[in-house]
Amino acid sequence: MPLRLEDKMALVAEVNQVAASAFSAIAAEYRGLSVSQMTELRAKAREESVYVRVVKNTLAKRAVAGTEFECLADALKGPLVLAFSQEEPGAAARVIKSFAKDNKDLVTKAVAIGGDLYPASDLERLASLPTLDQARAMLLGLLQAPAGKFVRTIAEPPAMLARVIATYKDQQQAA
Numbered sequence: 001m002p003l004r005l006e007d008k009m010a011l012v013a014e015v016n017q018v019a020a021s022a023f024s025a026i027a028a029e030y031r032g033l034s035v036s037q038m039t040e041l042r043a044k045a046r047e048e049s050v051y052v053r054v055v056k057n058t059l060a061k062r063a064v065a066g067t068e069f070e071c072l073a074d075a076l077k078g079p080l081v082l083a084f085s086q087e088e089p090g091a092a093a094r095v096i097k098s099f100a101k102d103n104k105d106l107v108t109k110a111v112a113i114g115g116d117l118y119p120a121s122d123l124e125r126l127a128s129l130p131t132l133d134q135a136r137a138m139l140l141g142l143l144q145a146p147a148g149k150f151v152r153t154i155a156e157p158p159a160m161l162a163r164v165i166a167t168y169k170d171q172q173q174a175a
Contacts, residue, residue: 008059015063015082018051022084024113024126025069026092030054030081032105041081041099041106050092051084068115075110075117089113090129097127 003011019025030038038054045052055063057076064070069084083092093111100106108120118126130138 011055012059012063015053015055015060016065016067018053018084018086019064019067019069022051022069022086023089024085024092024111025064025072026083026096026108026112026123027072027075027080027110028083028096028100029078029107029109030105031079031107033103037103037105038081041095041103044099045083045092045095048091048095049085049087050095051086052081052095054079054081069112071115071117072110072112078109080109081106088129088132090126090131093123093126093129097123 033041042052057078057080060076060080060082061073064072072082083096085092096106096108100108108123110120111118111122111126113126
C-alpha cells in the first residue's frame with residue numbers, strides 16, 4: 001500500500017530529526033532477510049538505542065538533506081535499511097556487525113560519521129570504538145596512573161630501607 005503525501009512528509013521529518021541528533025549512520029542492504037529476521041534486528045537495535053528504519057531511497061535522500069549525513073545520498077541505492085546511533089558513535093555499527101555475523105544477507109553499503117562517508121569495510125573500525133562506559137573507564141585509568149606511580153615512588157625508599165635492614169639482619173643471623 002503506497003504512502004500518502006502526508007505520511008511521506010511525516011516519515012521524512014521523523015528521519016531528519018533523528019539524523020540531526022545522531023552520531024553515526026549505517027546504510028545496509030537487507031535483500032533476502034525475512035520479516036522475522038528484520039524484527040529481530042529492530043529489537044536488538046532498540047536495546048542499544050539505535051534507530052533503524054527502512055526508507056525508500058528518494059525519501060531517505062530528502063530526510064538526510066541538511067544534516068551531516070547528507071554524504072550518504074550517493075550511496076542510497078537498492079533496498080536499504082538505515083541505522084542511526086543515538087547515544088554513542090559505535091552503537092549502530094556494533095548492532096549491524098553482530099547481526100550480519102549470523103545473517104549473511106545483511107550487507108553494509110556505507111558508513112557515515114561526522115559528515116564523512118566511509119566504505120563498508122570501515123564498519124569494523126567503527127564497531128570497535130569503546131562504549132561510553134568503557135571510554136570513561138579508560139579515561140579514569142589514565143587519570144589515576146600518575147597518582148599511583150607517584151605514591152609508589154614515594155613509598156619505595158622506606159620499603160628499600162626495610163629490605164636492606166632485613167637482608168643485614170639475615171646476614172648477621174647466618175654468621
